[in-house]
Amino acid sequence: MSKLFTISPSPHVHSGDSVNKIMYGVILALVPAFIWSVVMFGLDSVRVTLIAVAACVVFELLIQKFILKVKPQIADGSAALTGVLLAFNVPASVPSWMLIVGALVSIGIAKMPFGGLGNNPFNPALVGRVFMLISFPVQMTSWPVAGSFGVDAVTTATPLAILKEGVKNGQPVIEIFKNLPTNMDLLIGNMAGSLGEISALALIIGGLFMLVRKIITWHIPVSVMLSAAIFSGIFWLIDPAKFADPIFHLITGGLILGAFFMATDMVTSPMNPKAQIIFGAGIGILTILIRLWGAYPEGISFAILIMNAMVPLLNRYVKPKRFGEVNIQSTKG
Amino acid sequence: MLKSFKIGGVHPAENKLSASKAIEVLALPKTVFIPVGQHIGAPAEVVVKKGDKLLVGQLIAKTSGFVSANIHSSVSGTVKKVETGPDTSGYQKMGVYIDVEDDLWDEQIDRNNEIKSAITLDSAAILAKIQEAGIVGLGGATFPTHVKLIPPKGMKAEVLLINGVECEPYLTSDHRLMLEHGEELIIGIRLLMKAMNVNRAAIGIENNKPDAISEMIKLAYRHTNISVVPLRVKYPQGGEKQLIKAVTGREVPSGALPISVGAVVTNIATTFAVYEAVQKNKPLFERVVTVTGKSVKNPSNYKVRIGTTISELIEAAGGLPENCGKIINGGPMMGKAFANTEIPVTKGTSGILMMPEKESKRGETMPCIRCSRCVSVCPMGLEPYLLMTLSEKQIWESAENEKIMDCIECGSCSYTCPANRPLLDYIRLGKGKVGALMRSRKP
Numbered sequence: 087m088s089k090l091f092t093i094s095p096s097p098h099v100h101s102g103d104s105v106n107k108i109m110y111g112v113i114l115a116l117v118p119a120f121i122w123s124v125v126m127f128g129l130d131s132v133r134v135t136l137i138a139v140a141a142c143v144v145f146e147l148l149i150q151k152f153i154l155k156v157k158p159q160i161a162d163g164s165a166a167l168t169g170v171l172l173a174f175n176v177p178a179s180v181p182s183w184m185l186i187v188g189a190l191v192s193i194g195i196a197k198m199p200f201g202g203l204g205n206n207p208f209n210p211a212l213v214g215r216v217f218m219l220i221s222f223p224v225q226m227t228s229w230p231v232a233g234s235f236g237v238d239a240v241t242t243a244t245p246l247a248i249l250k251e252g253v254k255n256g257q258p259v260i261e262i263f264k265n266l267p268t269n270m271d272l273l274i275g276n277m278a279g280s281l282g283e284i285s286a287l288a289l290i291i292g293g294l295f296m297l298v299r300k301i302i303t304w305h306i307p308v309s310v311m312l313s314a315a316i317f318s319g320i321f322w323l324i325d326p327a328k329f330a331d332p333i334f335h336l337i338t339g340g341l342i343l344g345a346f347f348m349a350t351d352m353v354t355s356p357m358n359p360k361a362q363i364i365f366g367a368g369i370g371i372l373t374i375l376i377r378l379w380g381a382y383p384e385g386i387s388f389a390i391l392i393m394n395a396m397v398p399l400l401n402r403y404v405k406p407k408r409f410g411e412v413n414i415q416s417t418k419g
Numbered sequence: 420m421l422k423s424f425k426i427g428g429v430h431p432a433e434n435k436l437s438a439s440k441a442i443e444v445l446a447l448p449k450t451v452f453i454p455v456g457q458h459i460g461a462p463a464e465v466v467v468k469k470g471d472k473l474l475v476g477q478l479i480a481k482t483s484g485f486v487s488a489n490i491h492s493s494v495s496g497t498v499k500k501v502e503t504g505p506d507t508s509g510y511q512k513m514g515v516y517i518d519v520e521d522d523l524w525d526e527q528i529d530r531n532n533e534i535k536s537a538i539t540l541d542s543a544a545i546l547a548k549i550q551e552a553g554i555v556g557l558g559g560a561t562f563p564t565h566v567k568l569i570p571p572k573g574m575k576a577e578v579l580l581i582n583g584v585e586c587e588p589y590l591t592s593d594h595r596l597m598l599e600h601g602e603e604l605i606i607g608i609r610l611l612m613k614a615m616n617v618n619r620a621a622i623g624i625e626n627n628k629p630d631a632i633s634e635m636i637k638l639a640y641r642h643t644n645i646s647v648v649p650l651r652v653k654y655p656q657g658g659e660k661q662l663i664k665a666v667t668g669r670e671v672p673s674g675a676l677p678i679s680v681g682a683v684v685t686n687i688a689t690t691f692a693v694y695e696a697v698q699k700n701k702p703l704f705e706r707v708v709t710v711t712g713k714s715v716k717n718p719s720n721y722k723v724r725i726g727t728t729i730s731e732l733i734e735a736a737g738g739l740p741e742n743c744g745k746i747i748n749g750g751p752m753m754g755k756a757f758a759n760t761e762i763p764v765t766k767g768t769s770g771i772l773m774m775p776e777k778e779s780k781r782g783e784t785m786p787c788i789r790c791s792r793c794v795s796v797c798p799m800g801l802e803p804y805l806l807m808t809l810s811e812k813q814i815w816e817s818a819e820n821e822k823i824m825d826c827i828e829c830g831s832c833s834y835t836c837p838a839n840r841p842l843l844d845y846i847r848l849g850k851g852k853v854g855a856l857m858r859s860r861k862p
Contacts, residue, residue, distance in 0.1 A: 092745040092779040093509075093758055095844050097830030099431055099588065099751040099778070103792075103837040105785045162785065204786035204838075303795070357791040357802060401805075408800040408822055409426055409660065410673035 109163030174282025309366025451726030587750025744779030
């Protein structure tokens with residue numbers, strides 16, 4: 087008996103799932119939307135995505151190595167994912183240096199100071215994106231015309247911006263819609279917008295992939311989309327001349343990207359299905375509120391960040407259903 | 420849609436490698452070491468001394484309290500010494516060493532193979548036989564069976580549930596018992612029903628054992644009050660509270676015993692032991708053990724005498740695989756790792772699982788990414804990530820409020836965690852502390 091055996095407490099088997107698999111799984115799910123962005127915006131999409139990913143990874147590496155002095159963990163894929171999501175949330179024409187500033191904010195302010203992976207309260211990509219939107223409002227709202235391939239003089243407005251502007255000028259929605267792409271174009275992604283948000287279809291394909299692979303559950307995306315549809319639908323039913331229909335709201339802007347890829351960020355979303363549904367519903371309603379009455383035409387980034395702030399409260403007060411709770415309640419009643 | 424428990428659960432690879440292997444009788448060992456504390460509760464008191472001649476089935480240690488159990492000799496021969504030795508927990512425990520000579524059985528044991536189906540004893544006599552035979556829960560918990568069968572004051576058992584789920588991967592001993600000794604099991608069930616005076620019994624079997632399900636349905640057919648309930652393959656379907664929920668729909672309240680919803684659960688091997696004890700006068704001194712593992716030459720199910728060292732079982736199954744890095748007492752989800760192979764089989768040993776080196780070590784622990792998989796798989800509706808943090812930070816009151824004591828230690832959280840976090844390790848630590856705190860509060 088010379089051989090030594092491993093002693094460890096149970097369980098002795100593991101599902102084989104890993105943080106890396108989850109992160110790279112999400113990145114894989116973003117590939118269809120990326121391909122569509124290349125079709126629409128050409129090499130600019132590749133430039134923006136590569137720079138954002140590289141900047142996020144490098145910043146994380148430098149911070150871990152020289153400031154925190156810990157073993158670099160960039161291989162876990164989380165910094166790369168933040169980079170992809172940041173790229174997806176900016177216009178393809180955005181100057182590279184601005185993107186690098188955005189990446190520095192994402193990693194250097196929103197993620198690492200809180201303790202790195204798993205500890206940041208706010209979605210890092212969205213913090214970076216909102217920082218850029220506020221700091222560089224012109225460049226962040228100049229949308230290249232699809233197919234113009236980097237000719238930076240040609241810009242256009244997003245459907246949501248056109249709608250907001252039209253409503254502000256008192257035009258009826260039906261008139262405004264004549265200047266907007268058809269629903270089919272919106273669904274496929276033949277419209278102006280951020281690099282990765284334009285094709286609802288490509289994003290839904292990616293979202294379904296994540297659902298099938300069990301990377302995410304249905305609770306957050308469904309509650310975001312359903313609440314946005316119901317909430318915008320109520321106003322549309324009240325006054326169709328003043329408000330756009332719910333389908334339009336669902337497939338324009340970043341709602342689908344937000345519902346499947348930003349709101350579902352594990353680190354910054356609640357820990358049980360009940361809380362996740364409340365979280366998602368809050369995002370959907372806030373998004374529509376901002377779109378209808380806010381200063382910005384689009385509101386999903388703000389909505390997600392606001393609900394991120396609610397997550398600790400939700401985790402604290404909304405508990406999963408415990409086994410064996412029934413009888414205690416019945417004795418109370 | 421098959422019945423199942425509702426909250427959580429996982430589905431580890433089943434790996435029932437020995438499912439088609441009939442139970443074989445293992446050759447008699449040359450010596451045995453029989454620990455006297457093989458059950459939950461007080462260890463039994465040794466009643467033999469060095470030099471005593473023993474028969475198979477002779478009492479060697481008698482119960483020493485209400486929650487305790489008799490221990491019988493599994494072999495005939497001479498007591499070599501009464502001394503401490505290694506037991507499955509890894510600690511040194513008091514026990515009896517016996518040199519085996521021949522195989523002479525106590526003549527009161529009925530060794531005839533004929534199945535004895537007539538039930539002649541009354542409830543009290545059946546209970547007495549069960550206690551006398553030293554029967555404990557053979558699923559691994561080893562709680563003395565006679566204690567379980569006597570409900571506390573003011574409570575009444577309404578239904579007997581037989582746990583034929585065997586939801587642990589790899590293990591097949593209960594599966595084989597159902598296939599090979601179904602008739603005896605039905606008699607065992609009737610004995611238990613009579614002992615507790617209940618008129619309804621249900622056998623829960625996971626759907627990955629269709630042959631056992633059809634066999635038990637065929638045999639239970641004549642008894643209208645015994646039903647067979649096929650269950651979805653989902654771990655931990657065989658957890659006591661989960662099984663009760665799946666079969667009866669009743670939910671055992673937090674902190675309460677199954678009897679509070681009128682249910683008593685007994686596993687297959689225990690039911691078989693009850694048959695043998697009551698109908699054949701045979702004390703519990705042997706059991707069926709699955710010896711298995713991916714690299715094991717000949718994964719098998721052996722009927723083995725208590726006290727046989729596990730190295731003999733491993734030899735019989737083709738020897739210790741070259742790449743073996745861990746040996747587990749029981750299944751991979753809840754079993755305990757053995758330190759070496761010179762440890763005796765006890766009443767609670769349902770399987771010996773040899774894991775290859777590369778599956779023996781855990782992966783690198785990463786930060787929690789708050790994916791909430793641990794919450795979604797917890798069959799008790801708990802929040803393992805939170806319980807781990809509270810235990811780590813020693814915030815015991817909050818851990819108690821978050822129901823840490825409800826944890827059944829099934830391991831689904833640690834199994835599932837993509838960051839390889841030691842969730843259950845910390846929860847166990849917390850349970851120990853919170854449990855002690857709660858006890859200290861009682862007057």
